[in-house]
Amino acid sequence: MSLAEKYPEEIKRILAKYPPEHKRSALMPLLYLAQREKGYVDNHAMNEIAEMLEITPTEVAAMIGFYTLYHGEPAGKLRIQVCVDLPCALRGADKFLADLCANLGIEPGGTTADGLVTVEPVMCLAACDKAPVFQTQGPDGIAYHENMTVEKTMQLVEALRESGKEVK
């Protein structure tokens, strides 16, 4: 199904934000829309967005590589993005990431065998006073998880695993 068929209302709302002669501005929100379901933007969606905004598919593709929150490839259902930037690292973020990965049996950047979560180190999330912190990126958007411990995180993953559905 095309995006236009799936999300007619949202698309209308997004386009309404920008002057019609500058509808290319809608590119970023449309890319979020496109990756809502599968967690990445596939070729189909890229072409559709290009057509909608009257730009070339190449120009759409060029955005996905530039911005880290867009993904051109599938990964785990939920991405756990742990900040290991300087301020968090000063408060033990590196160790948190290592411990979490060890608990999940993956390397940083890896995905659990069941395809449930991908754990990635990321740059500063603007929550430096609440380290360790990570954000989750999934079908429902992005959510912050602050002052985390490995136990709390594992509980989150467990809950997700049991419910079999997306958890914030």
Place this chain on the structure above:
Amino acid sequence: MAHILLRHRDIPDISNLEVYKKNGGFEAFKKAVTKMDPGDVTQVVKDSGLRGRGGAGFPTGMKWLFMDRDNWPHYVVANADESEPGTFKDREIMENNPFQFLEGVAIASYAVGAHAAYIYLRGEFWPVAAWLDEKIAEMEKAGYLGEKLFGTNYSLRIYTHLGAGAYICGEETALLESLEGKRGQPRLRPPFPPAYGLYGKPTVVNNVETLTNVPLIIANGADWYKSMGTADSAGVKIFSLSGRVKKPGNYELPFGTTFRQLIYEYGGGIIDDRPVKAIMAAGASSSIIKVDDQALDTPMDYASVRTLGADLGSASVIVIDDTVSMDWLLNKTIHFFKHESCGKCTPCREGNYWMLHLIERIHGGTGSAEDVELLKSVAKQIQGKCLCALGEFSTMAVVSAIERFPEDFKKAVHS
């Protein structure tokens, strides 16, 4: 003293429209639109001495005055990209005191004749954007946004726009490119946004904190605001305190508060009560201040911090104690800048790649004294040549750490 920006700390429900109104909310906007000329609004802001809180400290009223009046429409863009490592103040404002920020956006828009304003939030602030969208809808419903405001001919809409994970999009021209649906790479300047901004139209880009000051300045006047802070830096500032302190967090204090006060009085001192070794006052982009008593007693305002060979920037104070070695620290900052370099200009793109290899060798224990020298020389070679300030930022910690903490690097290459 009561907070001016972090007012939710005094008035817990201020994100409720009624509560905000009860506490004088939207009065300033109403006063501006119904009683003041746009030029007068700008003049008050100029007289208040308000300087941009996004890092550069540029006088806000002056920026508004630069708007090209022969080219319309005008736009206002709020910079809510907040991506400097160690900065987390704009998020607290937007999450807790959203109406004051939005009112600031509205007043700025009125002052420069804009009928549309965009709030560009970093992509990670997805929930914040959704929250602001709610608040904007409430304002529209209550008649504070939309057509013919307060019975005048002035109309205004505010829209949120999410970035998607790129520090460079905090740089105002990269932000505008991104808002136009392009790769967030900085533009050539001049022309600056007040001449050539969003869609090529005159645009004011201001930081969230900057704008949040505006309603109270309009309500209470320029002199009231100037009475706080220092001669060089008027008013209050939110200091984002992070790193090896006991109580990290945002502290709204007048300019001129000393580092010592911030770290010990507000931040509760250093973890395990160890000594402070260094301070980065402007996030990862800082020149690293080597701490001694004199440094600790330096007032935090733009001019005074400069006497320490550093900048106040966005006042993201990262505190480093003696457990931290500078080669470890540079490994972090260089990783950050290498990851965030947009790739448009040569020195930043190639220089950071090169620096990364050098620091990995040095920090990894396979480096030599020549590598340390080379690292400093590459950093200096980047300086003064880049298209935007990111490249320059990437070198600040490198040069200052190697110059001010040579012993750390000696140790690193000898172990």
Place this chain on the structure above:
Amino acid sequence: MTELVTLSIDGKQVTVPKGTLVVDAAKQAGIDIPVFCYHPKMEPAGMCRMCLVELGRPMIDRATGQPVLENGQPKIQWAPKLETACTNVVSDGMVVLTRSEKARAGQQEILEFLLTSHPLDCPVCDKGGECPLQNLTLDYGPGKSRFLYNEKHHAEKHVPLGELIWLDRERCIQCGRCVRFQRLVAGEPVLAFDERGRDTEIITNSEPAFDSIFSGNTTDICPVGALTTADFRFGARPWELKSAASLCAQCPVGCNITFNTRREAKSGGRVVIKRVMPRQNEEVNEIWICDKGRFAYHFTESEARLRQPLIRRNGQLQPASWEEALDLAAAKLKAAGKDALILAGGRLSNEDLFNLKKLADGLGAQSVLYTHVGGGDLVTQIGLASGTNLADLGKGDTILVAACDLYEEAPIWWLRVKQAADRGATLIVVNARATRLDKHAGYVVRYAPGDETVTLQGLLKQDKIGAAIREAGNLLVFYAADGLDLNGSTSVAAACANLLIETGHFGRPNNGLIGVWPHANDQGAWEIGFRPEADLAAALKGKTVYIAAADPAGDDPRLAKALQDAGTVIVQELFQTATASLAEVVLPAAAYTEREGTFTSGERRVQRYYPAVPRWAETKADYVITAEIGQRLGLDLEAGAPALVFNRLTAEITAFAGLSYRKLAEVRPQWPIVGRADLYYGGTTYENKQGLGVHLAAAASAGESPHLPEVRKGSGPRPQEDALLAVPVTKLYDLGVTVRSSVLLEARIGLPAITIHPLTAEKMGLKAGEKAMIGLGGHENEVLVKLDETIPAGVALVPRSMGLPVSAPAPLSVGKAK
């Protein structure tokens, strides 16, 4: 008057127009500031930072507004950092130092940065020898590397960006010239940067990949060996190549090119063309060429070329000597006398055509131009004149494009028209279907097939469009035969001519009529007196036909039939075409790459081309063959040299009066300056040292009023209720004689296809991409089906020169493929 500004660059006083960039001002003064991302044809990007210079401006006293003096000299306020010369505009009294210690250090440091991730594969790089990076490294580069080679960034080295262009991601220095060229110049943004930082890389996501007909130009302006053509990759080293100035013969634009040649063992010791490069002519093609011009040159070296004369003996074409063949041809023509007919194609040079015309005149025979576009006599009347340059058109000017798909028919005109529209010219596109130009048009006018002429006649009556035509400062009209045959296009030409004449837009520079001809020199043929024949099949009947550079039998089965019914057929060709196969005598012609001559472009500019490679086998130049036949008939025709033929031509044909080979070879300084030692500035485009060409004199000047031509009454053919109407259209890449030998273009040429409206397809049970059988002119052909919702229902676009018999709008039947 443009305001002038005087500044000092490296101690030299330079005066340039206000607004000039420092880098360009320096260039004009003979000072080469190194650049990578800057290109004089594009807005500065200021991203490579190579052009760093010291820059100072006179200090101004705030109180008095006067310059501050120091020892009687204006005191200079130096910029605190090095500045980019490509982004700073000159100002009065500015002082620029491009080679001071500080500036050179800055430039060296940038270069060192670039080299940290550039592979050191110069010995195997195609750009080696003409690489700006390599050259600048010799000038500025550090003697030794401070960067550890094993820490170099690695990336994919052999990435095909489509069939024509290859990318080496390791060599790319992220200057963005290619990306910006595609977006800003070509208007086809099918290249982009992906990723960011050191991972930044060039991508294309179009379908087909790198979907642009200007892609080759990116290889000229790429300052390193990152972008190379599939054709030339690993083909030769630039320093082994010889160059010959020439013209592209693929369309009527007349792009100036250079053939690079080399003698090589793998071609049996022959000298062969290794690549086609643009040659600067700012009034024609600037510094660009299209991909057809760049890649469709392989016909010269094709083994299928005719190598010796052939004579039909016992029903078989058999080798013969030139004596025999010429004697026979002459005898046949002599016997026919005025019953001979000379049919010439616009691939021939002015000299060839002149000799043919003289031969025809000597025999009293008809001289026919083989073309489907009419109206050249009108172009002779009110075509372009001296002083015309499409680059001058902009705001206040109007360009009308009628019944023409410029993109497919004359790419560089498309580019220049689009650029004029970008500069503010009003573009009006009038056609039965959508074309690539619509996007850039101010007004798009569609007509139902058959209504082309009435629609054009009605334009002046339309409010805004009428005003745009009437009030245009300058008015240019391009027309062709999109969807039409010769009759249709003749009447379109007449309607267009009327618009120009009625509104007084002719007889002065930048005004007039341009025929978008199928060949490089159709306009020359018209000027020399050739005329097309509306019913060629009938005209051929019983005639002794001498055909040069045309393949009517290959194009149209009806013409093949007519030739079978003709008397004797004599064919002068490069290849054994369908027409040659029907001949009694076949005369092998030299390709234009093997000789010299002149073409007259659609803009009526006469330009020279020079020999690039030796003549193939026993071939002779067309004008020589014709002269030798003529001599056997007692006619005084010149066989000595093209220049001598041209002298006779200028003496006899008024439009050519005053021209000479020497005049055509004159050059003037052009901007931007290209082709000097600093290849980093303009790219590898060749400097024009061999002639910019000269416009023919306009027959009608603005003072006199030419006779308004008569326009066909009524409508052209229309689709019928129950049958599709096949209309001929031109495709850039087709199976034309000079195209099909280029193997590289096979995918772009594709299979024969018809294009119909989706609703038509639905009605006929056809789907996009499926095969179908079509019946056209009594023949069946298998074709692919393409869909396009912009074309009128009931119409099928059928490409010319793709093996489908479509010389005129005609009924078409479609059935399922077997």
